[in-house]
Amino acid sequence: MRRTKKIWLQKLLKKTIILLLLFGLLIVGFATYTVRQSFPQENGAIALAGLKAEVTVQRDQWGIPHIYATNSHDLFMAQGYIHAQDRFWQMDFWRHIGSGRLAEMFGSSQVTTDKYLRTMGWARVAQQEIQQANAEMKAYLEAYAQGVNAYLAEHQGSAISLEYAVLKLLNPGYKPEPWQLLHSLTWGKVMAYDLGRNFEREIERTILLKTLNLAQVEELFPPYPQDLPVILTDSQKRKTGEQDDFDETQLIAAHLTDSQLPITQALATITQPMKALEELIGSRAIGIGSNNWVISGSRTTTGKPILANDPHLAVQMPSIWYEVGLHCTPKNSECPYNVTGFSFAGMLGVIIGHSDRIAWGVTNVEPDVMDLYIEKINPANPNQYEVNGKWVDMQLVPETIQVAGSKPIVQTVRYTRHGPILSDVSPKLQQFPTQGGVEVPPKYAVALRWTALEPSTLGYAIPLINRAQNWQEFRQAVENFDVPAQNFVYADVDGNIGYQMPGKFPIRAKGKGRYPVPGWTDEYEWQGYIDFEQLPTSFNPSQGYIATANNLVQNNYPYLITTDWVYGYRAQRIVEMIAKSQQILSLLDVELIQGDNQNLNAQTLVPLFNNISLNNPRYEAAKQLLLDWNLQLEMASPAAALFEVFWKHLLADTFHDQLPPEYYPDGGDRWYAVVKNLVKKPNSSWWDNRNTPKVENRDEILRQSLTKAVDELERLQGKDPKSWNWGDLHTVTFRNATLGKSGLAPIEALFNRGAFSTAGNGESVNANRWKANKSFEVTDIPSLRMVVDLKNLDNSVAIHTPGQSGHAFHTHYTDMIDPWRKIEYHPMLWEKQKVDANTTATLKLRVK
Numbered sequence: 001m002r003r004t005k006k007i008w009l010q011k012l013l014k015k016t017i018i019l020l021l022l023f024g025l026l027i028v029g030f031a032t033y034t035v036r037q038s039f040p041q042e043n044g045a046i047a048l049a050g051l052k053a054e055v056t057v058q059r060d061q062w063g064i065p066h067i068y069a070t071n072s073h074d075l076f077m078a079q080g081y082i083h084a085q086d087r088f089w090q091m092d093f094w095r096h097i098g099s100g101r102l103a104e105m106f107g108s109s110q111v112t113t114d115k116y117l118r119t120m121g122w123a124r125v126a127q128q129e130i131q132q133a134n135a136e137m138k139a140y141l142e143a144y145a146q147g148v149n150a151y152l153a154e155h156q157g158s159a160i161s162l163e164y165a166v167l168k169l170l171n172p173g174y175k176p177e178p179w180q181l182l183h184s185l186t187w188g189k190v191m192a193y194d195l196g197r198n199f200e201r202e203i204e205r206t207i208l209l210k211t212l213n214l215a216q217v218e219e220l221f222p223p224y225p226q227d228l229p230v231i232l233t234d235s236q237k238r239k240t241g242e243q244d245d246f247d248e249t250q251l252i253a254a255h256l257t258d259s260q261l262p263i264t265q266a267l268a269t270i271t272q273p274m275k276a277l278e279e280l281i282g283s284r285a286i287g288i289g290s291n292n293w294v295i296s297g298s299r300t301t302t303g304k305p306i307l308a309n310d311p312h313l314a315v316q317m318p319s320i321w322y323e324v325g326l327h328c329t330p331k332n333s334e335c336p337y338n339v340t341g342f343s344f345a346g347m348l349g350v351i352i353g354h355s356d357r358i359a360w361g362v363t364n365v366e367p368d369v370m371d372l373y374i375e376k377i378n379p380a381n382p383n384q385y386e387v388n389g390k391w392v393d394m395q396l397v398p399e400t401i402q403v404a405g406s407k408p409i410v411q412t413v414r415y416t417r418h419g420p421i422l423s424d425v426s427p428k429l430q431q432f433p434t435q436g437g438v439e440v441p442p443k444y445a446v447a448l449r450w451t452a453l454e455p456s457t458l459g460y461a462i463p464l465i466n467r468a469q470n471w472q473e474f475r476q477a478v479e480n481f482d483v484p485a486q487n488f489v490y491a492d493v494d495g496n497i498g499y500q501m502p503g504k505f506p507i508r509a510k511g512k513g514r515y516p517v518p519g520w521t522d523e524y525e526w527q528g529y530i531d532f533e534q535l536p537t538s539f540n541p542s543q544g545y546i547a548t549a550n551n552l553v554q555n556n557y558p559y560l561i562t563t564d565w566v567y568g569y570r571a572q573r574i575v576e577m578i579a580k581s582q583q584i585l586s587l588l589d590v591e592l593i594q595g596d597n598q599n600l601n602a603q604t605l606v607p608l609f610n611n612i613s614l615n616n617p618r619y620e621a622a623k624q625l626l627l628d629w630n631l632q633l634e635m636a637s638p639a640a641a642l643f644e645v646f647w648k649h650l651l652a653d654t655f656h657d658q659l660p661p662e663y664y665p666d667g668g669d670r671w672y673a674v675v676k677n678l679v680k681k682p683n684s685s686w687w688d689n690r691n692t693p694k695v696e697n698r699d700e701i702l703r704q705s706l707t708k709a710v711d712e713l714e715r716l717q718g719k720d721p722k723s724w725n726w727g728d729l730h731t732v733t734f735r736n737a738t739l740g741k742s743g744l745a746p747i748e749a750l751f752n753r754g755a756f757s758t759a760g761n762g763e764s765v766n767a768n769r770w771k772a773n774k775s776f777e778v779t780d781i782p783s784l785r786m787v788v789d790l791k792n793l794d795n796s797v798a799i800h801t802p803g804q805s806g807h808a809f810h811t812h813y814t815d816m817i818d819p820w821r822k823i824e825y826h827p828m829l830w831e832k833q834k835v836d837a838n839t840t841a842t843l844k845l846r847v848k
Contacts, residue, residue, distance in 0.1 A: 035809045038161045040085035042841035047848035048150045050077065055845040057082060060838045062826050063804035063812035066325035072335045073143045075326055076348045078845055080147025080179070083322060087345035087806040088151070089161040090318055091183075092176050093738055094346055098186025099123040100401070105167065105174060106738070107404040116425045118399040119413050121453060122189035126182050128455045133181075137460055141181040144348040148179035162808050166739055166747055171404040185459055187346045192452040192484040194313070199370035199448060201564055202516055204663055212658070219686075221514075221564070222673045224552045228568030229575045231487065231499065231546065232538050232554040289550030289566050290363035291594070291765060291782075293574055294489040294497045296544040297791075301586040304791035305491035308590050309352055309361025310782040312767045317734040317752060318806040318813070321784050323798065325829070326350060326466070336467040340828060342784055342800065349462035352786065354796065354828075357469045358492045359788040363548045365485040367505055368512075368562040369451040371526075373418040373519030377445050385416050385445070386520040392417075418449040418519055447519060449526065451504040452483045461502075471498055471539060478502045479532045487548040491790050499538040499546045501553060505530045505561055512563050530559050547574045567669040569600045569763045587795060590787050595823030596765040597633040601672045602643050605650075605702075606631070608679060612699050614707065622710045625721055635727030635759045641717070642724060644761060646709035648772045650675070653705050657690045667772030669763050727757030730770060732778035734802045734817070753802060753814050758821055766823065785825065794834050797825035 042059055055078045056068045065082050069075035083091065096102050100117030102110035133141070158165035160176065167174055201221070208217045290311035297304040313320055321342040326349070328335035341353010352361055378384035384391040395415035400408050414421045423446040457480040464477035470492060478488050478500055485503025490496075506526040511517055517524035536553045538546060550566035577593045578585065606626050614620050622642055629639035651665040654675075665671045678684055682698035689696050696704075717724045733754030735741055740751040758778055762769030769780040784800035801820040805812035819825065829835045 035162050035807070037159050038155075038807055039810055040082075040807075042843055045844040045846050047846045048077070048081065048147075049153075049848040050146045050150065051845060051847045053847065057843040057845065058835055058839040059841040059843075060829055060835070061840050062323075062815065064323045064325070064829075066327065066340070066829065066835045066839075068327045068329045070329055070335065072140065072328070072337065074845075075328060075335065075337060076140050076143040077147035077150070079324065079326060079343070079348055080144040081151050081845065082147075082324070083343075083345040084148045084151035084179075086804060087318060087322060088148075088176070089163045090806050091148070091179075091346040094187060094190060095179075095183035098126070098183065098190050100399075103401055103403040103409075105171065105404065107171065108406050111401060111403060111409060112425070114401050115411055118401065118411055119420045119422060119425050120189075120193070120448075121397070121413065121420060122186050122193075123182060124397070125453055125455060126185040126189065129185050129457075129459065130181050132455055133459070137463075138181070140348055140463060141184055141459070144184060145179045145181060152176060152178065161806065162750065163736070163739055166750070174404065184347050187344055188456060188458040188483065189452055191344075192456075195364045195366070195484040196370060196450075196452070198366065198368050198513075198562065198564060199372050199450075202370075202372050202514065206515055207660070208663065211660070219677070220674055221670065222677055223563075224565045225567060225673055225676070228551065229547070229571045230552045230554050230568075231548045231571075232536055232541075233543070289366060289570075291547075291549045291570055291574060291767070292361035292363045292487065292489045293545060293547035293578065293593075294361075294491045294499075295578060295585055295590070296497050296540070297495050299544045299578070299583075299585055300791075301584055302789060302791035304493070304495055304789070305359075305497050306585065306587060306590050306790070307354075307359045307361055307489060307491040307497075307788045308594060308786065309363075309489070310594055310767075310785045311352070311362065311364075312769070312780050313783040314780050315732055315734060315778060316783075317736045317740060317802060319783065319800050319802060319804070319816075320344065321800045323800065323804060324350065325835070327832075331356075337463075339466045340830060341786070342798075345806075347462065349466050351462060352784070354788045354793060355466060355468070356493075356793070358474060358490060359790060359796075360465065360474070360491075361489050361786065362486040363550055365487055365501060365503060365553075366550050366562060366564065366566060367485045367503060368560070368564065369483070369485065369504065369506060371418075371449045371506070371508075371513050371524075372422075372516040373416070373447045373449060373524070374516050375416050375418075375421070375445045375447050375519040377443060379443070383414065387417065388520070388522060394421075414445075416445075416447045416519065418447040419453050421445045421447050446516065449506075451506070451529075454504075456483045457481075458483060470494075471496055474498075475500055475537070487550075487553075489546055489548065491788070493790050495790070496540055497546060498540070499536070499548070501536045501561075502532065503535070505535075505559065507559065512560055514563055534559065543579075545578050547571060547578060549574060567673045569669055569672055570765055570767065573598055573600060573765050587787055587789055587797070591797070591823065591825065593765060594782070594785050594787070597640075597760040599631050599633050599640075599643065599761065599764060601647065601675075601763065602626075602629070602631045604672075604676050604679065605647075606643070608699075608702060609706070612703055614703060616707075619707050619710055622721060623706065633726055633760050633764055635730075635757050636725050638721050638724035640726035640759075641713060641729055642709055642721075644726060644730070644770075644776070645712055646706050648776075649705035649708040649712075650701065651772050653689065653701050653708075654678075654686055658686070664773035666774075667762070668769070671772075672763060727759065729776040730758055730761070730768065730778060731755035731776075732758050732768065732781065734814075736808075751808050753817070756817060756821060782820075785820075785823075786828070787825070788828075793830040794827070796828040796830065798828050799825045 052074050053070045055074050058066045067078045069078055096105055100114045103114045205217055292309040294305055294307045300306050322345045324343050325340035326337050328337045331338050339350045339353060339355040341350040343350050376386040378391045383394045385394060397413040399411045399413055401411060402408050414424055461477055461480035468474040468477045474490055479502055481502045482504045488500045490498040507528050509525050509527050511524050549571035551568035551571040552565045609623050614623055625639045625642055633640040647667060651667055655665050678686055687696050687698050687701050713724050736751035740748050758768045760766035760768045767782055768778045770776045770778055786798040789795040799816055799820050801816045802814045803812045803816045829838055
């Protein structure tokens with residue numbers, strides 16, 4: 001009986017397994033069909049309504065399209081079509097961020113984020129820009145939108161992208177709307193926010209004043225080090241009426257003492273929706289930036305300039321960049337474009353790249369263009385605020401938030417003369433205290449003034465840069481690149497190099513933007529913006545190179561750009577490698593600079609261990625590992641792993657006892673500067689752990705942190721130090737910004753890829769950032785690398801990651817990850833014959 005039952009169970013199990021396998025094959029087959037139907041058509045011909053003449057799209061082995069058109073309309077229409085082919089889910093998602101309409105796609109979970117975004121009001125500002133746009137700009141944007149909509153007319157649901165098949169399960173009624181001009185312009189607002197957010201520093205400094213005194217807070221935000229490089233060294237000081245000597249920090253005690261607690265609560269609660277938005281567009285810490293440099297032909301083996309750029313942005317899937325060539329055939333006054341480089345899916349033109357005459361690259365200035373104003377609210381009328389002793393009505397803007405699967409939500413955004421009241425989007429502040437059953441509004445509110453909340457000319461800048469033929473035209477073009485402010489480096493085929501900082505930078509009547517200021521008086525108002533002709537610039541400097549890494553622009557510049565410059569460690573290393581021994585540099589040398597992993601923090605800290613005894617063979621051996629190290633954060637390096645783990649523990653052992661958890665050190669460049677100053681004070685109170693009865697000093701904390709690092713590495717990677725390696729700890733995982741963070745493993749597995757080992761850290765030139773208050777996982781990366789040879793443009797090279805395609809399982813979804821990790825490149829194909837010789841697919845877009 002038992003034997004018969006056993007045989008029956010075995011047969012049943014066998015049949016079940018067969019059925020499951022068949023079911024699995026059906027699922028795989030269905031999934032394969034669903035996935036593949038969204039892949040773009042790359043060969044053959046497609047007829048598009050609205051096209052004026054035939055357009056040719058040739059793709060190379062990396063999936064990079066080279067678009068050839070006879071007129072500007074068709075060129076940008078084709079770019080819109082191709083962007084939609086490869087990246088429409090990304091475009092759809094970003095336009096919903098830009099307009100604060102995420103809840104339409106993803107339901108009630110995004111209502112808080114939408115309220116925050118509607119309070120910012122990016123879409124309202126973009127609408128003003130459309131009204132102010134000239135005929136040419138409108139025509140370009142309309143052509144781009146035509147291309148996107150031509151694609152949407154023939155594709156719906158999962159035929160657009162796999163994400164829509166998954167979204168249908170969550171939001172069955174969702175259907176992408178047609179592309180509008182507005183959607184192309186809001187990307188600039190999202191990027192300005194992603195590259196800015198300096199008001200977070202104002203919030204952090206003010207909140208820290210709850211538990212630290214003013215001097216201690218300022219120690220944690222030290223001034224730019226005098227021994228680190230500035231961008232321009234030979235500039236002349238200009239006249240300015242701005243007060244350079246005003247110490248704004250003193251106003252904290254003078255104006256905010258009686259209201260410190262409610263203001264601090266308001267600032268703290270603003271951070272809640274900020275964190276939610278970070279989950280979508282990527283977190284940014286102070287100091288994350290980019291590298292670019294340009295070297296004159298007098299310093300290169302080619303005799304012509306070499307230009308390099310690698311912007312550092314949050315890890316994303318797909319890449320934030322889309323590489324493309326845009327070519328007018330022929331190039332003429334109506335169609336003046338012959339350019340290749342990196343675009344944003346959703347916006348026309350090339351953001352970073354080169355034309356037939358010039359090349360350019362950008363890094364973020366990280367300027368202080370956001371100020372928080374504390375507004376006094378009328379206790380009898382919550383929609384009035386004080387201005388110079390009088391109650392003034394706020395501007396009230398109603399917003400209706402559509403929510404998938406639920407009823408719409410009506411939100412009223414309140415504006416003061418400074419901008420939107422951010423504290424209104426704080427859930428805690430919406431619950432007013434009561435007295436005798438009567439609701440009493442808070443005495444204070446927090447408003448934001450920000451350059452990006454005023455109409456911008458950024459949209460004009462891109463096509464003007466793309467068709468600029470020389471330095472003068474380039475400067476005229478970048479004058480429009482007002483928000484977000486960038487450091488542009490320039491080179492041309494005639495051998496010139498240059499630098500220009502464009503942007504809108506406020507001139508303040510008083511103060512330096514380091515702390516929130518009173519809004520009820522005119523003392524701290526903006527008086528205007530720095531004139532473009534007064535902004536930092538340089539053309540063919542005598543030193544023969546210009547390098548920027550978000551560092552201080554110049555020591556004697558008379559206007560305030562920011563007091564929170566990136567501290568210049570990447571800049572120092574770049575300048576060292578360019579300038580050393582008057583070396584003549586080749587393209588390969590420039591690639592090696594982009595891949596450099598030297599840790600200048602270790603240069604400060606490792607020598608301290610020469611005089612520290614650890615009294616244990618294991619720990620002494622580890623110490624010797626550091627002392628013998630070449631300071632390069634290579635993937636296979638045991639010493640690199642040891643030092644970075646030690647750095648994590650050093651920050652925790654030094655600062656966690658005195659700081660709130662949300663402001664534990666992330667280990668970036670600011671903390672390099674803080675600790676570099678602190679090690680000169682071995683008995684500073686910062687070294688003492690307040691949670692122990694004894695008083696610790698510098699050497700005790702260094703010893704303690706190193707022993708903890710050894711113990712952790714032995715636990716994670718084994719007892720033998722030879723088995724330790726940085727790459728296994730320091731990995732990058734590329735996650736889809738929406739469904740890839742759903743918390744559902746099967747869905748995440750469809751869209752995410754990783755983990756992959758990486759080298760470097762956030763302050764090496766090869767800037768793969770990790771956060772010491774989180775984990776060793778990489779959060780921000782060199783999102784692209786580009787090296788342009790102005791002697792022979794076909795020798796130019798580039799890479800970005802993870803790949804060109806936004807379609808999961810497509811060949812070009814992840815094919816750039818390995819070369820990117822290994823600091824390898826692909827050629828930036830340029831001349832038509834080179835493109836023809838390397839074409840793997842040709843698509844003809846024809847008049848319908």
